[in-house]
Amino acid sequence: MINIQRTTPAPPSLASESFTGVKEVLIKMQFNKCYLCERKDPDTSQIEHFIPTNNGGEELQYVWENLFLACDHCNSIKNNVSDKKKPTLSLLVCTDFSTIITDAIHFYCEGKPREKVVITPVLDEPCQNVLDTVFLLNSIFNYHSESLAFDAKVLTDEVIKEMKKLLDLLHDYEFGSYTPVNKEGVLMKITQELSVESPFTAFKIWYIKRNFEGSEFMDLLPRFVKS
Numbered sequence: 001m002i003n004i005q006r007t008t009p010a011p012p013s014l015a016s017e018s019f020t021g022v023k024e025v026l027i028k029m030q031f032n033k034c035y036l037c038e039r040k041d042p043d044t045s046q047i048e049h050f051i052p053t054n055n056g057g058e059e060l061q062y063v064w065e066n067l068f069l070a071c072d073h074c075n076s077i078k079n080n081v082s083d084k085k086k087p088t089l090s091l092l093v094c095t096d097f098s099t100i101i102t103d104a105i106h107f108y109c110e111g112k113p114r115e116k117v118v119i120t121p122v123l124d125e126p127c128q129n130v131l132d133t134v135f136l137l138n139s140i141f142n143y144h145s146e147s148l149a150f151d152a153k154v155l156t157d158e159v160i161k162e163m164k165k166l167l168d169l170l171h172d173y174e175f176g177s178y179t180p181v182n183k184e185g186v187l188m189k190i191t192q193e194l195s196v197e198s199p200f201t202a203f204k205i206w207y208i209k210r211n212f213e214g215s216e217f218m219d220l221l222p223r224f225v226k227s
Contacts, residue, residue: 001036001137002102002202003224004029006095010064017062023047026069031197034071035094036078037140037155040199042071050093052082065095073151077140080148085139092133097227104130105137107202109156111163117141117156117203162200163207166193170217191220 007029013020026047033040035048048070053061060066070078082089092099104126108118119137121130141159143152169190177183194204194217201222208217 001038001092001094001105001133002196002205002222003094003097003100004031004035004196006065014062014064019047019062022067023069026067030069033069033197033199034074035068036070036074036137038200038202039071039155039158042073044072045069046072046075048075048078050091052079068094073148073155074140076148077143077152078136080145081136081139086132086135089136090129090132091136092129097225099129100224100226101133102202102205102224105134105202107206109159109163109200109203110207111160111167113160115156115160117159159200159203162198163203166190166204166207169193187216187220190217194220194222196222 007025011020011022011025013022023045027045031040034042034045046069048068049060050066050068051060078089092101092104094101104122106120106122108120109115117138119134119141121134123130126134141152141156143149169186173183173186173190177186192198194201194208198204205221208215208221212218
């Protein structure tokens with residue numbers, strides 16, 4: 001989960017209480033990633049209401065600021081968590097740059113086989129929005145109920161594979177780049193892997209933060225400007 005810029009203006013169909021064309025705008029806005037897990041090109045995705053429209057929230061049904069693109073797995077987990085475990089679930093809004101998500105939340109995955117994704121707050125005493133977001137994200141990647149555990153494992157495996165790709169490029173840069181041209185080419189690939197368009201960017205950002213502080217790789221990280 002990373003910060004993303006909300007496209008403006010809102011799709012015109014929302015004014016007439018229609019979702020025509022809205023999903024296409026969300027796909028472009030979110031680089032065809034689920035806003036929660038950051039899976040790229042999900043097999044199935046849907047328009048998700050950040051604040052649920054049931055229980056009195058019907059007026060938010062066609063409000064642009066309340067709409068995001070979510071994969072089916074994340075949407076199911078979010079509904080399950082908010083309905084059964086945390087009815088007062090209060091999440092960070094990824095389009096609100098007053099909190100930079102990758103400054104507030106630590107995303108941990110080293111690209112090892114059978115590794116568990118670990119997501120924790122950065123601060124010792126985080127605000128409730130951070131705590132609830134951490135809880136939901138950990139549920140998304142490590143859900144234990146039989147019906148959703150398989151999908152959580154598949155998602156975690158995708159993160160591990162993506163992290164392995166980044167690690168391979170970092171190894172190539174350090175040990176396999178024998179000419180300046182080759183080194184520059186590998187660096188460009190690393191830049192692409194660290195971009196906001198890449199899947200699971202938050203995990204990649206934190207891998208660089210943990211292991212390469214002060215290096216040239218820090219200069220490649222996306223810049224999220226706090227508002």
